[in-house]
Every structure is written in C-alpha cells, then in structure tokens.
Amino acid sequence: MTLRQKKNFSGLLFLLPVMIMVGIFFIYPLIRVLITSFQEWNVMGGSKFIGFENYTAALTDDEFWLTLGNTIIYALIVTPMIFVPALLLAVVLKKTSRSSKFFRTIFFLPFAISFVASSYMWKWIYNDTYGILNYMLTSLHLISQPINWLGETWLSRIMVSIMVSWKTLGFSMIIILAGLQGIPNEVYEAASIDGAKKSQTLRFITLPLLRPTLILALILSVAGSFKAFDHFFIMTKGGPLKTTETIVMYINKVAFEYYNIGLGSAISVLFLIILLIVSFFQLKAGGFSNE
Amino acid sequence: MSKKIVVLLLVALFTLSGVLMASTTLILWDQNQSTEKIVKMFNEKMENEGKDIRVKLEIIPYDQMVPKFMASLSTGRAPDLYGLDIVQFPYFISIGAFTDITNWAKSQPYFDELPQGMMKVGMKGETIYALPYQIDMSTLLWNKDMFKEAGLDPEQPPKTWYELVEIGKQLTIDNDGDGIIDQWGFNLAGGGAGAYMFWFMPFVWGNGGSMFDDDGNVTLDSYETVEALQFWSDLIHKYKIAPLSSVQYGSGDRYNAFVSGKLAMYLGGNFNITSLRKDAPNMDFGVTPIPKNRGGFATFGGGSLLGITSQCKNVEAAQEFMAFIYSDEAQIEAYAPNLQLLARPSLYDNKYYNEIPQMAAFADILGYALTPYSTNYNEIYDPVQYYFESVFLGKMNAEEAVKKCTEEIKQIMNK
Numbered sequence: 180m181t182l183r184q185k186k187n188f189s190g191l192l193f194l195l196p197v198m199i200m201v202g203i204f205f206i207y208p209l210i211r212v213l214i215t216s217f218q219e220w221n222v223m224g225g226s227k228f229i230g231f232e233n234y235t236a237a238l239t240d241d242e243f244w245l246t247l248g249n250t251i252i253y254a255l256i257v258t259p260m261i262f263v264p265a266l267l268l269a270v271v272l273k274k275t276s277r278s279s280k281f282f283r284t285i286f287f288l289p290f291a292i293s294f295v296a297s298s299y300m301w302k303w304i305y306n307d308t309y310g311i312l313n314y315m316l317t318s319l320h321l322i323s324q325p326i327n328w329l330g331e332t333w334l335s336r337i338m339v340s341i342m343v344s345w346k347t348l349g350f351s352m353i354i355i356l357a358g359l360q361g362i363p364n365e366v367y368e369a370a371s372i373d374g375a376k377k378s379q380t381l382r383f384i385t386l387p388l389l390r391p392t393l394i395l396a397l398i399l400s401v402a403g404s405f406k407a408f409d410h411f412f413i414m415t416k417g418g419p420l421k422t423t424e425t426i427v428m429y430i431n432k433v434a435f436e437y438y439n440i441g442l443g444s445a446i447s448v449l450f451l452i453i454l455l456i457v458s459f460f461q462l463k464a465g466g467f468s469n470e
Numbered sequence: 471m472s473k474k475i476v477v478l479l480l481v482a483l484f485t486l487s488g489v490l491m492a493s494t495t496l497i498l499w500d501q502n503q504s505t506e507k508i509v510k511m512f513n514e515k516m517e518n519e520g521k522d523i524r525v526k527l528e529i530i531p532y533d534q535m536v537p538k539f540m541a542s543l544s545t546g547r548a549p550d551l552y553g554l555d556i557v558q559f560p561y562f563i564s565i566g567a568f569t570d571i572t573n574w575a576k577s578q579p580y581f582d583e584l585p586q587g588m589m590k591v592g593m594k595g596e597t598i599y600a601l602p603y604q605i606d607m608s609t610l611l612w613n614k615d616m617f618k619e620a621g622l623d624p625e626q627p628p629k630t631w632y633e634l635v636e637i638g639k640q641l642t643i644d645n646d647g648d649g650i651i652d653q654w655g656f657n658l659a660g661g662g663a664g665a666y667m668f669w670f671m672p673f674v675w676g677n678g679g680s681m682f683d684d685d686g687n688v689t690l691d692s693y694e695t696v697e698a699l700q701f702w703s704d705l706i707h708k709y710k711i712a713p714l715s716s717v718q719y720g721s722g723d724r725y726n727a728f729v730s731g732k733l734a735m736y737l738g739g740n741f742n743i744t745s746l747r748k749d750a751p752n753m754d755f756g757v758t759p760i761p762k763n764r765g766g767f768a769t770f771g772g773g774s775l776l777g778i779t780s781q782c783k784n785v786e787a788a789q790e791f792m793a794f795i796y797s798d799e800a801q802i803e804a805y806a807p808n809l810q811l812l813a814r815p816s817l818y819d820n821k822y823y824n825e826i827p828q829m830a831a832f833a834d835i836l837g838y839a840l841t842p843y844s845t846n847y848n849e850i851y852d853p854v855q856y857y858f859e860s861v862f863l864g865k866m867n868a869e870e871a872v873k874k875c876t877e878e879i880k881q882i883m884n885k
Contacts, residue, residue, distance in 0.1 A: 308654065330715050416661055416718070419717075436848040
C-alpha cells in the first residue's frame with residue numbers, strides 16, 4: 180500500500196459512519212420508494228409489479244396538479260419573505276459586537292422551535308375570537324371587525340408564510356453571515372481606496388462574492404418550502420377548500436389515509452424529480468454549471 | 471475493521487432483543503397513557519400467579535397509528551394487540567390484519583353489554599375481530615354561568631335545533647357596543663372531515679337521515695342531509711350565532727374559545743371533561759346530547775377497538791390479557807379515575823364517575839351511539855370535507871353539494 184493509498188483509505192474510514200447513516204436513512208429508503216412506486220403494494224405481503232400504472236394515475240389526477248400548483252405558489256411567496264430580510268439582517272449584523280451577537284441569537288431563536296409548536300402558537304395569535312393580533316388591531320381601531328386570517332386562500336398563504344419567515348429566516352441569516360465573513364477584508368479596503376461608495380461595495384463586491392453562499396441558502400430554502408407540510412397541516416388543514424393543500428400533504432393522504440403506498444411512492448418520485456429540476460436551474464442561474 | 475465491529479454489535483443487539491421479547495411477552499399498542507396502569511396490574515398478577523406472560527405497552531401517537539401499523543405489518547413485526555382508532559378497523563380487517571376472536575369473545579361474561587353499534591365495526595359478517603375498547607362520543611357542552619347571565623335556565627340546554635337557535639341568539643353578545651361580537655352562542659365543528667363526521671353527522675342522524683344503510687349502500691342523498699347542511703350554514707349566515715371562521719376551527723380552537731369564555735355552547739365530548747376541570751376549574755358546565763330535529767338523539771360512537779393482530783405470537787395469552795382489560799377491576803381502577811368512558815355500561819355507576827355530575831349524562835348518550843361502517847372510510851373524507859365546507863362557507867347550495875358528494879362517495883365505494 181502506497182502512502183497515497185493509505186491516506187485515501189483512512190479518509191474513507193472517517194467517512195464510513197456518515198456513509199452508513201446516509202445509506203440506511205436515505206439511499207435504502209429511496210431505492211425502496213422507487214421499487215414500490217412500480218408496485219401495487221400490499222401491506223400483508225404479495226405486492227405485484229404493475230409497470231407505470233401508478234405514474235399515469237398520478238399524472239392524470241387533478242389533485243396532484245392542484246397541490247403541486249399550491250406548493251409552487253407558496254414557495255414563490257415564502258422564499259422572498261425569508262430571503263430578503265435574512266440578507267438585510269446578515270449585512271446589518273455582520274460586524275461582531277456585543278449587540279450584534281445578541282440580535283443574532285434573538286433572530287435565530289425561533290429556528291430552534293419545532294414547526295409544530297410554532298404553528299400552534301401562530302394559530303392562536305391569528306384566531307379571530309381570542310387571538311392577540313385581532314385584539315391589537317381592533318383596539319388600535321385599525322380594523323373595525325376581526326379578520327379571519329386563515330380563512331381566505333391568499334390571505335392564509337401570506338399569513339402562514341409570515342410565520343415561516345419568522346421561524347426560518349434566522350437559519351438563512353446564519354448561512355449568509357458565514358459567507359459574508361468569508362469575504363476577505365482586503366477586497367473592501369482596496370475598494371474604499373478606489374473611492375467606492377457603500378452601495379457600490381454591496382453591488383460590486385459583497386453580492387458577487389457572496390453568490391455561492393446565496394445560492395446554497397436559496398436552494399435550501401426553496402427545497403424546504405416545497406416540502407411544506409406541518410404548518411399547513413396544522414394551521415389550515417389544506418383549507419379553505421383544498422387551496423392550501425401542499426403536495427406533501429397529498430402524498431401523506433394517499434399513502435397513509437387511502438392506504439395506497441404504491442401511488443404515494445410514485446408521487447414522491449415525481450416530486451423528487453421536480454425538486455431536482457428546480458435545484459438544477461437554481462444552480463445554473465447561480466453560474467455553477469461553468470465551474 | 472470497524473465495519474466488523476459494527477456488524478457484531480448489531481448482531482448482538484438483535485439477539486439480545488430477541489431474548490428479551492420471549493414468546494410470552496406481548497406487545498400492546500395503544501394511544502392511551504392510562505393503559506400503563508392496566509399493564510402494570512396485569513404483569514403483577516401474572517407474577518403472583520407464577521405465569522410466564524408479560525405485556526409491554528408502546529404508546530402510539532394518534533397521527534402515527536396507521537403509518538406505524540402498516541410499516542410493522544409489512545415487515546412482520548406487528549404488535550400482538552392493538553387498540554386502534556375504530557374507523558380504521560374495516561380496512562385492516564378486510565386485509566386480514568386481525569385474528570378471529572368470535573368464540574372467545576362470545577364466551578365473555580360482559581359480551582352482551584358492549585355497545586352494539588361499535589361492535590359491528592369490529593366485525594366482518596358474523597365474525598368478530600375486535601371489541602369496543604375506549605369510547606369517545608360527540609356531545610354538546612354548555613356554560614351554565616353564561617346561561618344564568620343571559621337570564622336563561624342553566625339546567626335547560628337546547629334539545630332541538632329550534633331551541634339551539636333561540637338560545638344561541640341570546641348568548642351571542644356584543645358586550646361593549648363596538649360592533650364586534652365578544653361572545654358567541656355556538657361554533658361549527660370545522661377544520662376537516664373527521665370533525666364533520668364526528669359532530670355534523672349527529673345532526674343528519676338527528677334529522678332522520680343517514681350516510682349508509684345497514685347493507686352499506688350510500689344513503690346520504692336525502693332531504694334530511696340537505697336540511698342539516700342548510701341548518702349549519704344558516705347558523706352562520708342567517709341566524710348569526712356562530713362565526714364564519716369556525717368553519718376552519720379545529721377542536722382546539724373551539725376548546726380555547728370555550729375555556730376563555732368567548733363561547734357558550736360547545737361541540738365536544740367526554741374527552742373534554744378532565745381537561746376542562748383543570749383548565750377552567752371555576753366554570754360550571756353541563757353535558758347533553760347534540761340537539762335533534764325530526765329524528766332521535768344521536769352521537770358518533772368513536773374511540774378505539776381492541777383486537778389481536780394476525781401476527782400475534784400467542785393468541786391464548788393475548789386473550790387472557792384482553793379478559794383482564796375488561797375485568798371490573800381494571801376498567802374501574804385504571805380508566806374510570808381519568809374519566810375515560812368505559813366500554814361496559816354496567817360499570818358506569820362507580821365511585822369516580824359519581825363524583826362528577828357531568829358523567830351522569832353518558833350512560834344515556836351511549837345508547838344513541840352510531841358509527842358509520844366502510845372499508846374506504848378515509849377516502850370518503852375527501853368529498854365530505856370539500857362539499858360540506860363549500861356549503862358552510864356559503865359557496866355552494868346544499869342540495870347540489872349533497873348530490874355531488876353522494877356521487878363521489880358512491881364512486882369510491884364501487885372501486
């Protein structure tokens with residue numbers, strides 16, 4: 180064994196625990212889902228292969244397209260709502276001082292709460308009979324009647340997005356902060372010597388150098404919002420009239436309420452492909468394909 | 471090298487767990503924490519009698535009951551006994567997930583007193599697969615203090631739809647004259663088809679209608695259903711005794727409104743009593759059947775059935791444990807203190823229930839319990855939710871909704 184081989188071997192050894200975890204909890208289930216998606220799956224055993232039947236069933240199902248559409252609309256609403264404030268906060272809190280540390284913690288804190296808990300919390304806040312939001316707005320005479328925040332399609336999409344933004348922007352902020360701190364100070368110094376204004380440094384230095392980080396944060400946040408489940412499941416139950424039912428809610432319904440694991444798996448595979456395409460274009464838009 | 475160690479460790483772990491789960495250790499799945507006490511009582515009893523049977527309880531959260539069961543069945547690792555949500559039984563019985571216990575069940579001394587409506591759901595033809603276990607029933611709860619404040623007789627809750635509206639109007643109050651309702655007379659039980667089945671179907675039944683007949687044919691398309699749907703819609707849009715938002719309220723939202731004194735009459739059930747006594751200790755409330763119109767009183771008999779799965783390792787031992795669960799001792803000492811509704815009506819006269827005035831109503835209400843039977847039960851949720859919600863939101867006329875809903879349910883049933 181040459182030294183190089185030895186080094187490679189010990190490197191692999193270090194990777195082993197992660198590879199085992201990924202293998203058991205990601206690769207294996209993925210393969211199973213793929214197999215199941217071609218089966219008429221039977222709980223008690225004796226599943227049989229039925230070719231692409233599950234896929235045609237999924238693609239001809241109105242609810243598949245409806246929930247996919249709902250999910251895309253939601254992702255389009257929530258992504259900027261997470262991203263813009265996260266970027267602004269990261270720029271503002273870039274300098275390390277006592278107060279910036281304090282505020283970083285404050286903004287990151289909601290991320291530590293589970294989606295389930297925060298969904299219930301915000302459902303209370305939004306309630307029209309005893310919720311604090313309506314109470315404050317009516318007390319200030321900003322509105323004359325309490326508003327049913329989760330009762331209208333568009334309004335409920337936005338109100339749920341506000342909760343999600345509150346909860347997750349801290350995470351995006353931390354990623355962007357890490358990227359910001361990775362930009363060498365010399366570049367800024369050179370720029371200031373050249374007489375660049377603050378807005379110009381942001382436009383011509385910070386943003387381009389931050390691009391890889393931004394794309395990473397964007398992909399994570401878009402993929403996260405495509406996978407939306409808990410918050411709609413709890414806050415709107417997909418209502419009113421299925422207009423906020425997401426695709427993951429639909430998969431859950433098909434697989435575990437209708438007991439149709441085969442069809443559920445097929446929809447999951449389709450969903451995975453869609454996510455891959457979306458991520459691919461995001462990478463491409465970020466210029467990663469040339470590198 | 472390290473891989474070998476990992477493999478060895480895994481093998482050791484599996485063998486060890488195999489030893490711990492000897493053939494006489496039965497696994498029980500249940501969502502109810504108070505079953506722990508029964509298991510403890512049973513294991514102690516077995517130890518004293520020198521028998522080699524032990525039961526291990528695994529608490530399964532409600533949302534996980536079906537996915538976990540499906541996963542375990544498909545890998546051959548299903549529990550020996552399962553206290554599963556009643557509405558899931560027809561499907562799981564149809565795929566052979568439970569064991570026939572007909573002869574054993576019929577030989578039990580308490581067999582005849584178990585609620586028949588719920589019993590049917592655990593049967594296929596004449597074969598019994600599961601017995602009524604824990605009971606949840608939909609009822610109306612009312613705040614007696616609010617009745618007094620409004621000048622109503624606090625001991626006279628509404629019994630009919632008409633009374634519900636008349637009383638509801640007097641209890642829907644704007645306290646400070648700012649045009650905002652501060653107290654609602656009533657809330658719809660919204661937030662999903664499960665809630666509609668549990669709390670709205672009693673209105674259909676109470677109007678003489680039904681969803682299925684005894685042979686399983688869909689009978690939803692009737693004037694009785696249309697009228698009941700229209701009535702719920704009217705409670706919001708015409709009589710204005712319930713907020714529009716309650717169409718989306720989950721039971722938690724209604725409960726919070728009731729506890730915080732913003733709601734006078736509340737569609738809940740026996741399962742609210744313990745928590746209400748804790749969350750609103752000063753509130754004087756009563757429990758009564760859901761108001762009726764042209765039919766009789768009705769309630770949804772929900773909760774869970776207890777069955778022995780087809781993958782049970784020792785059916786005889788499982789039956790011995792089941793017999794213990796239904797014994798006077800276990801029922802009264804484990805379930806009654808938590809005000810759990812017992813499956814055996816003859817035990818309702820016990821020291822724990824007798825201390826709580828609200829519990830007195832349930833012996834009667836149990837007699838009205840109905841449970842719809844369908845192997846596609848979960849799939850009918852979809853049309854039920856969509857069309858009923860359309861009517862309550864005022865977006866579809868009741869007659870049209872019932873027609874379309876019935877058509878879709880028929881399609882699902884004929885699949």
